[in-house]
Amino acid sequence: xxxxxxxxxxxxxxxxxxxxxxxxxxxxxxxxxxxxxxxxxxxxxxxxxxxxxxxxxxxxxxxxxxxxxxxxxxxxxxxxxxxxxxxxxxxxxxxxxxxxxxxxxxxxxxxxxxxxxxxxxxxxxxxxxxxxxxxxxxxxxxxxxxxxxxxxxxxxxxxxxxxxxxxxxxxxxxxxxxxxxxxxxxxxxxxxxxxxxxxxxxxxxxxxxxxxxxxxxxxxxxxxxxxxxxxxxxxxxxxxxxxxxxxxxxxxxxxxxxxxxxxxxxxxxxxxxxxxxxxxxxxxxxxxxxxxxxxxxxxxxxxxxxxxxxxxxxxxxxxxxxxxxxxxxxxxxxxxxxxxxxxxxxxxxxxxxxxxxxxxxxxxxxxxxxxxxxxxxxxxxxxxxxxxxxxxxxxxxxxxxxxxxxxxxxxxxxxxxxxxxxxxxxxxx
Amino acid sequence: xxxxxxxxxxxxxxxxxxxxxxxxxxxxxxxxxxxxxxxxxxxxxxxxxxxxxxxxxxxxxxxxxxxxxxxxxxxxxxxxxxxxxxxxxxxxxxxxxxxxxxxxxxxxxxxxxxxxxxxxxxxxxxxxxxxxxxxxxxxxxxxxxxxxxxxxxxxxxxxxxxxxxxxxxxxxxxxxxxxxxxxxxxxxxxxxxxxxxxxxxxxxxxxxxxxxxxxxxxxxxxxxxxxxxxxxxxxxxxxxxxxxxxxxxxxxxxxxxxxxxxxxxxxxxxxxxxxxxxxxxxxxxxxxxxxxxxxxxxxxxxxxxxxxxxxxxxxxxxxxxxxxxxxxxxxxxxxxxxxxxxxxxxxxxxxxxxxxxxxxxxxxxxxxxxxxxxxxxxxxxxxxxxxxxxxxxxxxxxxxxxxxxxxxxxxxxxxxxxxxxxxxxxxxx
Numbered sequence: 050x051x052x053x054x055x056x057x058x059x060x061x062x063x064x065x066x067x068x069x070x071x072x073x074x075x076x077x078x079x080x081x082x083x084x085x086x087x088x089x090x091x092x093x094x095x096x097x098x099x100x101x102x103x104x105x106x107x108x109x110x111x112x113x114x115x116x117x118x119x120x121x122x123x124x125x126x127x128x129x130x131x132x133x134x135x136x137x138x139x140x141x142x143x144x145x146x147x148x149x150x151x152x153x154x155x156x157x158x159x160x161x162x163x164x165x166x167x168x169x170x171x172x173x174x175x176x177x178x179x180x181x182x183x184x185x186x187x188x189x190x191x192x193x194x195x196x197x198x199x200x201x202x203x204x205x206x207x208x209x210x211x212x213x214x215x216x217x218x219x220x221x222x223x224x225x226x227x228x229x230x231x232x233x234x235x236x237x238x239x240x241x242x243x244x245x246x247x248x249x250x251x252x253x254x255x256x257x258x259x260x261x262x263x264x265x266x267x268x269x270x271x272x273x274x275x276x277x278x279x280x281x282x283x284x285x286x287x288x289x290x291x292x293x294x295x296x297x298x299x300x301x302x303x304x305x306x307x308x309x310x311x312x313x314x315x316x317x318x319x320x321x322x323x324x325x326x327x328x329x330x331x332x333x334x335x336x337x338x339x340x341x342x343x344x345x346x347x348x349x350x351x352x353x354x355x356x357x358x359x360x361x362x363x364x365x366x367x368x369x370x371x372x373x374x375x376x377x378x379x380x381x382x383x384x385x386x387x388x389x390x391x392x393x394x395x396x397x398x399x400x401x402x403x404x405x406x407x408x409x410x411x412x413x414x415x416x417x418x419x420x421x422x423x424x425x426x427x428x429x430x431x432x433x434x435x436x437x438x439x440x441x442x443x444x445x446x447x448x449x450x451x452x453x454x455x456x457x458x459x460x461x462x463x464x465x466x467x468x469x470x471x472x473x474x475x476x477x478x
Numbered sequence: 479x480x481x482x483x484x485x486x487x488x489x490x491x492x493x494x495x496x497x498x499x500x501x502x503x504x505x506x507x508x509x510x511x512x513x514x515x516x517x518x519x520x521x522x523x524x525x526x527x528x529x530x531x532x533x534x535x536x537x538x539x540x541x542x543x544x545x546x547x548x549x550x551x552x553x554x555x556x557x558x559x560x561x562x563x564x565x566x567x568x569x570x571x572x573x574x575x576x577x578x579x580x581x582x583x584x585x586x587x588x589x590x591x592x593x594x595x596x597x598x599x600x601x602x603x604x605x606x607x608x609x610x611x612x613x614x615x616x617x618x619x620x621x622x623x624x625x626x627x628x629x630x631x632x633x634x635x636x637x638x639x640x641x642x643x644x645x646x647x648x649x650x651x652x653x654x655x656x657x658x659x660x661x662x663x664x665x666x667x668x669x670x671x672x673x674x675x676x677x678x679x680x681x682x683x684x685x686x687x688x689x690x691x692x693x694x695x696x697x698x699x700x701x702x703x704x705x706x707x708x709x710x711x712x713x714x715x716x717x718x719x720x721x722x723x724x725x726x727x728x729x730x731x732x733x734x735x736x737x738x739x740x741x742x743x744x745x746x747x748x749x750x751x752x753x754x755x756x757x758x759x760x761x762x763x764x765x766x767x768x769x770x771x772x773x774x775x776x777x778x779x780x781x782x783x784x785x786x787x788x789x790x791x792x793x794x795x796x797x798x799x800x801x802x803x804x805x806x807x808x809x810x811x812x813x814x815x816x817x818x819x820x821x822x823x824x825x826x827x828x829x830x831x832x833x834x835x836x837x838x839x840x841x842x843x844x845x846x847x848x849x850x851x852x853x854x855x856x857x858x859x860x861x862x863x864x865x866x867x868x869x870x871x872x873x874x875x876x877x878x879x880x881x882x883x884x885x886x887x888x889x890x891x892x893x894x895x896x897x898x899x900x901x902x903x904x905x906x907x
Contacts, residue, residue, distance in 0.1 A: 428903050
């Protein structure tokens with residue numbers, strides 16, 4: 050069973066399971082090669098891919114037009130159509146992102162630590178690529194380039210499975226990545242795109258234990274929930290971003306307003322957006338805080354104490370505390386002190402990002418130590434929860450899991466390590 | 479549904495699933511407390527436990543006698559009975575191991591790295607406990623103490639499920655750990671022992687996603703295979719230790735003999751024991767190497783070229799290359815150069831430990847870089863593959879998985895990290 054390396058053509062496939070098994074085996078072989086590739090070769094592949102994107106811009110736009118036409122006919126929502134749409138500026142953005150990943154420090158080969166135990170061995174732990182990464186995503190065609198680039202730069206092979214809405218756009222972008230790999234002398238199988246839109250292919254990826262080392266879902270809650278539920282391969286993801294901001298009694302009022310409005314309203318659709326505001330009962334400026342949110346265009350759903358602050362506050366329901374709105378809506382509770390805030394967060398946080406606003410360093414220290422989330426913040430907006438903002442150069446996603454990598458994940462999270470022991474004929478007594 | 483904290487008594491349990499759900503919830507609550515416990519409190523708990531072991535030695539020996547009597551009646555093999563058996567010396571060994579873990583550096587709170595990106599946030603990554611660890615083990619009663627101690631020292635709660643053969647011994651040892659926790663003022667639920675020997679309790683642990691963060695199986699291949707197969711919780715383990723030693727053309731002959739004999743024969747039953755010897759066709763002293771193994775009492779199963787070296791070599795079968803003997807048996811192949819050795823290892827290694835013996839540094843460097851195993855060695859015996867030998871002070875196990883922790887795993891592997899972002903009112907533009 051032989052398929053061309055660049056998976057840009059339609060063809061008859063025996064079964065999704067056989068397809069993924071074949072792609073996985075070829076990815077594994079490619080991974081063995083790219084794991085040893087030089088930084089220069091990996092960077093060159095991404096720079097050539099960026100060039101190819103610019104040179105084939107019209108082809109990509111035409112492929113995207115096909116997706117848009119089909120999407121419009123299929124009644125995709127305006128929001129989905131906007132995510133799907135490419136224009137010259139967005140293509141330039143994708144090319145620029147490739148160049149940016151190409152310039153990131155290469156994590157492969159990094160010495161993590163070393164030691165010489167009493168047995169005389171020279172021991173070291175060295176960072177190596179993870180292996181084969183499966184990316185399952187929805188309608189954003191840029192993920193094809195972003196995810197493929199990050200996987201490659203960390204020395205991995207990638208199997209990309211984009212949403213059916215964006216399949217033509219993804220194929221055109223994937224073609225540019227393959228061009229880049231070829232021009233840099235790297236195996237084209239290092240970044241493969243699943244050629245079928247059959248949903249069963251996703252199931253086959255999720256069961257591809259031994260072929261795929263980790264799956265990263267990129268998309269809405271429905272996709273992530275399905276992946277987490279069905280996967281027999283480890284998953285790096287977050288299901289929800291139910292982020293809290295706790296305004297402590299000793300918060301500086303103007304700072305509290307500014308952070309709360311930014312955390313909620315800068316962009317309401319991102320996973321780091323605040324969904325619940327906890328106001329300390331001793332915070333002296335609570336009414337102005339709630340008013341600032343409402344005046345910024347936010348619906349505030351409050352408990353009785355918050356309702357008493359402003360008659361524009363609407364009644365909160367029990368399920369609001371566990372709801373990720375991703376809209377200009379916030380749930381708000383009045384809490385009696387730090388312990389009550391910690392208890393609320395322990396009960397309702399999704400483990401993504403939670404923040405405290407206070408001038409009291411002891412309270413901040415206890416909050417930062419106690420809240421068991423991937424990211425904890427003091428006097429900052431939770432909207433900063435992002436790999437780029439954290440200096441990682443990019444991100445493959447944000448993980449709320451506890452194993453391997455937590456919070457924003459970029460190149461380092463796509464690596465593992467090996468132990469190297471150097472002896473001089475050492476035998477164990 | 480209330481059960482006493484110390485799970486030393488028999489009682490009626492509704493179902494294994496309800497039992498594990500209750501233990502998991504209590505472990506989660508205990509984990510929140512021990513995650514914040516001081517190094518001194520955790521150390522004190524283990525030192526008190528060691529004292530309790532010595533003070534209740536006769537009780538433990540009597541419990542162990544019950545296990546031994548039942549085991550003998552049930553026809554356990556002499557090897558299993560030996561693993562099960564405790565005597566004053568072994569109890570002293572367990573107590574000493576507790577004290578040794580108590581003196582290890584505390585990983586919790588360790589600063590992994592820090593940075594200040596252009597947005598001005600003071601960012602740091604800080605090591606924190608993993609949460610709730612499930613340990614599933616067989617007949618060695620010392621695992622109760624070793625595993626419980628490592629989990630606690632890394633700030634975690636542990637749910638221990640020992641083999642039915644050792645249940646009375648495990649209960650007695652677990653009682654000492656609970657004494658230690660109580661005397662140190664830590665929650666007794668931080669180290670729980672599953673009170674039933676019902677095998678369904680293992681299944682319930684393996685499905686306890688959200689309650690148990692990671693499962694570590696300690697035991698034979700049957701146990702590990704079942705755990706890896708059924709678990710819906712991440713598993714840290716190795717199924718096989720099919721360790722290779724490649725004697726390169728430029729190996730120093732005496733060193734090669736010494737390493738090969740040690741790697742195979744020092745202890746044949748451990749996972750780091752050599753199972754396959756690869757001899758380079760250009761290695762000038764191959765016959766003496768094979769003879770040294772045979773004269774040390776090892777059965778050598780060789781391919782035709784190895785058979786030609788010594789008439790005591792027996793014929794190797796295809797399945798031998800994928801067999802972990804754990805006995806004085808080795809499979810041996812003659813290979814045509816480094817690339818052939820690398821190909822053999824890529825095809826048959828279990829990813830545990832593989833070694834090269836050579837005086838050629840270029841060959842060694844390529845071997846260490848290319849072999850994709852948790853541990854790679856140069857001029858050393860694979861029997862060193864052990865947390866204690868690697869300076870970790872102890873080990874919860876050796877992982878051949880690629881995620882989170884690889885090779886020998888001790889305290890650091892039982893932790894994760896959180897991101898802490900400190901601002902001065904920073905909002906995201």
